[in-house]
Every structure is written in C-alpha cells, then in structure tokens.
Amino acid sequence: MTRANLEAAARVGALLAQLRSDHVLTIDRIAGLLGEQPGIVAGWEAGRAQVPEHATAKIEHLAGRLNFASLQSWKERVTRAHGLETLIGRDLRILAVSAAVLVETDAPGGRQLTFPRESFLGKHCNDLLPTLDCNLILSHGAGFNDLDAVGLFDGRVRCVRYSAELNYGPFARIGVYEFWPVETVDAGIVAHHLCHPHAEQKPTLRVPGVVVHWSEIIPAED
Amino acid sequence: MKANDEWPELIARYRARHRLTQAAFADSINVTQQTVSRWESGKQTPDPVAQQLLRSVMGLTALSSKSAWQQRVNLAWGTEALFEKGWRFLAVSPKLQQASGKPDDDVIGKVLFDLPAFKSEAPMLGKLPIFDGAIRVVKARADLYLFGNNFSADIDMWPVLTCGDEIILHIVAYHSPLAKVESGFTGVRLRDFYAIMTDGRIVSSGNTAAAV
Numbered sequence: 470m471t472r473a474n475l476e477a478a479a480r481v482g483a484l485l486a487q488l489r490s491d492h493v494l495t496i497d498r499i500a501g502l503l504g505e506q507p508g509i510v511a512g513w514e515a516g517r518a519q520v521p522e523h524a525t526a527k528i529e530h531l532a533g534r535l536n537f538a539s540l541q542s543w544k545e546r547v548t549r550a551h552g553l554e555t556l557i558g559r560d561l562r563i564l565a566v567s568a569a570v571l572v573e574t575d576a577p578g579g580r581q582l583t584f585p586r587e588s589f590l591g592k593h594c595n596d597l598l599p600t601l602d603c604n605l606i607l608s609h610g611a612g613f614n615d616l617d618a619v620g621l622f623d624g625r626v627r628c629v630r631y632s633a634e635l636n637y638g639p640f641a642r643i644g645v646y647e648f649w650p651v652e653t654v655d656a657g658i659v660a661h662h663l664c665h666p667h668a669e670q671k672p673t674l675r676v677p678g679v680v681v682h683w684s685e686i687i688p689a690e691d
Numbered sequence: 692m693k694a695n696d697e698w699p700e701l702i703a704r705y706r707a708r709h710r711l712t713q714a715a716f717a718d719s720i721n722v723t724q725q726t727v728s729r730w731e732s733g734k735q736t737p738d739p740v741a742q743q744l745l746r747s748v749m750g751l752t753a754l755s756s757k758s759a760w761q762q763r764v765n766l767a768w769g770t771e772a773l774f775e776k777g778w779r780f781l782a783v784s785p786k787l788q789q790a791s792g793k794p795d796d797d798v799i800g801k802v803l804f805d806l807p808a809f810k811s812e813a814p815m816l817g818k819l820p821i822f823d824g825a826i827r828v829v830k831a832r833a834d835l836y837l838f839g840n841n842f843s844a845d846i847d848m849w850p851v852l853t854c855g856d857e858i859i860l861h862i863v864a865y866h867s868p869l870a871k872v873e874s875g876f877t878g879v880r881l882r883d884f885y886a887i888m889t890d891g892r893i894v895s896s897g898n899t900a901a902a903v
Contacts, residue, residue, distance in 0.1 A: 526710060530856075533824060536889050537852035538755065542827075549828060549887075551845040551865045552769070624753055628766055645768045652754040665768050687766060689753055 470519055478516045481525055485514040488532055492539040494655060502655060503527055531654070540564070540656035553664035557648075559622045561594045561613050564659065575668070576640040599637050603679040606631060606686070619686050621650050622658045631684035636674035643670045697756065698745070699733045701855045705749045706731075720744055755854040757781070760861065770844070770864040776822040778803040781859060808835075808878045819886060821850055822858050831884040833864070842866055846881075 470478065489499060496514065500507040505524070512518035513528075520528070536542060544565035547556040556565040566589040573582040595601055595612035606615035606629055620626045629648040634641060644666040650658045674680060706716050713731070714724040722741070729735035737745055753759055757775075764773040764782035771784040780798045783791070791798075798806075804813035820826060829848035835841065844864040851861050885895040 523710075533856070534852060536824070536827075537850060537858070546828070546849060549830075549847075550863075551830070551847050552863065627759075627762060630768065647768055649763060650754055658754065663769065689759075 474519050475516075477525070478513070478518070478520055481520045481528055482514045482516040484528060484532055485510065488528075488535060489514075492535050492541045492655065494539075498655060499531075502531055534654045538652065538654045540653045540659065543651060543653055543659065543661070547661065553644075553666065555589065555662045557594055557613075557616075557660040557662055559617065559657070559659065561616065563589045563592050563594065563597075566590065573640045573642075575642075582639060599635055599677040599679055603633075604681055604684070605633070605679065606684055616648060616660065621648060621660060624650065624658065625689055626650065626686055627689045628687040629684075630687070632682040634670075634672060634674055634680045634682075636672060636677050636679070638677045641672040641674065643667045643672060696733075697758065697855065698737055698742075699731050701749065702727065702731050702745070704855050704857075749854070755852075757853045757855065757857060757859060760851060760853065760859060764861070770866065772862045774803065774860040774862070775857070776859075778817065778860075787864070811878060812881055815881065815884070821848070821860055824850070824852075824858055825888055825890075826850055827887045827889050829884070829886045831881045834880045834882070836878060 485499065488494065489496065494502075496511050497507045500510040503510060503524070504527075509518070513520050513524070543556055547554045547565040547567055550567040551569065552567060553569045554567040555563055555570060558564050566586060570589065571584050571586060573584075576582050589597070595614070598605075598612050601612040602610050604610060605612060606619065609615060609618075616622070616629060619629065621629055627650075630645060632645045634643045642664070644664050647663045647665070649661045649663070651661045652658055702716070705711075706713065711719070713727045717724045717727040726735070730737050730741075760773055761782040764771045764784050767784040768786070769784060770786045770790065771782075772780065772787055773782040775781050780801055780803065783798060803809050804817060816829075819829065821829065827850070829846075831846045831848075833844050833846050835844060844866050846865075847863045849861045849863070850858045852858055885893055887893055
C-alpha cells in the first residue's frame, strides 16, 4: 500500500474501532450493517487491508447514522431526558430509564422515594405494573403484551396511548402514557415510552391497582 | 410514509452520498437510467413494488422519514416542536399550539427567530451547529411569557437523523409550574443552557462563543 493508502486504511480502522466501542457492536454486527463479510471488516479495522472507496463511503455513512439512531444513542437520549421516559425492547424489557423515573416526589406525607436504576433495567414491563388485571391497551388484561400484538414493533402502529391511574401502594401516578416506536440502525424498532403526569388529579384508588380512563392505537400512515 | 413527494430528494441524496450516477444507481436496482431520471425529477412516482425495492436498497423505513417525525409531533400529547435547517418550523404539537395561541398554519415554514419573542435568542441558538450533526443534545431552562401565560420550562433539543440523511430538531418542553417567571418579563429567555457535542464535549452558556 502507498503511504496515502496506509493513512486512509488507518483512519477507517480507527473509525470502525470507535463505532464498535461507542455503540457496543461486534465485528459481525458492523459487517452485517455494511453488507460485508466479518473477516473483511476485521481486516479493515486492523488496518491489514486497503479499504475500497465505496466501502469507506458506506462506513462513514453508517457512522453518521449510528451517532443519532443506534440503540446506544437512543438509550443515551432516554437516560438524559428531562421527562418520565423509558426505552423498551421488543421483548418488553426495559433498556433505559430517565432520571425522573427514579424519583417519586409525590408520595404521601410529602416523602420523596428514590429507586435504583437497576430496579428497572432489564426488567419486564409487566413486572412494573401494580397488576395485569386491567384493560391497559386492548381488553385482554395482559399488561403490555398487547404492544407486540397490535404491531408496535413492526411498523404498523404510530403510537399507543392510554390515560390511567396506577397505584403502586407507596405512591400513585396519574397521567397519559405514550409508546412511540422508534427505529434504530442496529436493533430495529424499540419503544420510546413517555409519561405526562397529571399532578392536579387526585388519586381514586386506595389499594394497588390500575384504572384505565381511555386508550387509543394510532395506525401508521401508508 | 408520505413518501410520494419525498422520493426525488431521497434518491438524489442517496446518489450523492454514494457518488453514484443515475445510470449506476439504475443498474444496481435493475431499472433504466430514464426511470431514475423521471423519479428524481418528480415526473413519475415509483410504483409500490419499486418503492419497496428502494426502501430496501436505501435503508428507508416509514418511521424515520421527515413526514413520520412531523406526524409524531402533530400527534404528541406533550409540548413539542420540530424544526428543519434554518430553524424553520416543521410541526408543533397541539399543546404547544394551545399555549402559544397560534394555529398550526401560522408558524409552519416560518423561521423561529422571526417570531418577536424569540429574536433575543437568535445570537446564541442560531449559531449552534445543531443541523450539521455536531450536537447530541441541547438542554436549557426557559422563562417564557407568551400571550398572557408565564411559566418556566425545562427544554430538551434532540437532533434527529431522518432516513434521507437530513438532521431535523425535535424539541420537547417540560413545564415547571413551581418556577414562576418574575412579572414584567416578556418574551423568551434561555438560561442554564448547555450542549453535549457528538464528540462528548460539553459546551455551556458561559463558553458557547469560544467552544463552537
């Protein structure tokens, strides 16, 4: 390789290594996203092989997309968000949670409750509901299982939204909850879940449970 | 996706990004150069089968198009807005419309800093490289006095990459009813402002000019 080619190969190799590190991706996954063989991409990352011009353009393009739309960047967005937000995978497990979710300031007696992030991450959404015995989204009383059934993770639904009072015992939360499917470059569709609390509404439940006021499923546009 | 009016731009951007001539792109998807030319000039819309092929080749899906993001903000329950390069309004949520007292048609396409209330923030916000891909998020607290309502809000500004490789800006505001704005203030004032750059640097209001 010429000196210029060596420098270009080193630059692409460094970019690939950074992408893998920043977005927690394997060589196989990067290769899949680039439509290349893992062995070839590994050679590029190690600087062992000259990178064709078209491949350099593809890698730079992928880097730009990952910076804003990788699963890792969506996790970062939700973690840094001001509001009550979580990111949920297709298996309905929590992938990320915002700081506001970890603090409940409205517990009885003016107490402030805090929860460790670990009490959410990796947990199934249904485990965080006071009960599954409610018509949360459809009428199955199956908690969040309906999200997959209605097509949230395959692009058929633009938004799932419900208004509910959730009484967890130590505290209650009343508000409108939204699930927005968002597309990640490396992990397909995940759900961006937001809660808009209605602080002015008084709780009606005296025991742990869920009251759903209304729910709606907004289909995706063609 | 309302892609029919987006295809010319999407195809042209894709070709430019991959340095493909119309003929080379046409060859890669087994159509003629004339067909690509007609799609790109808007004279012809790709048929559904061709659209599916184009989505597959170009990595497009319905959820990450500009129109899908506009739909999201138009439907959002919260206080949200969407901007394109030049700080032109693409969408405002119903709650923001209600708070501003302005109907949707009044602001879509307008430049934020042309609105009198936001003129004072143009020197700071306008020069941030938000639409160039250099910023991960901008966070701020805003004091607002608009149309007789005064309140504070925590604001997150998230650049979003569309499937057409265009960066648009998704702004979400969270009202802080406890933090009242002092009487006599009118307009919009950002404070406690900072930006997280894509390279990890944090730029705060104190050193904006020097860092960006």
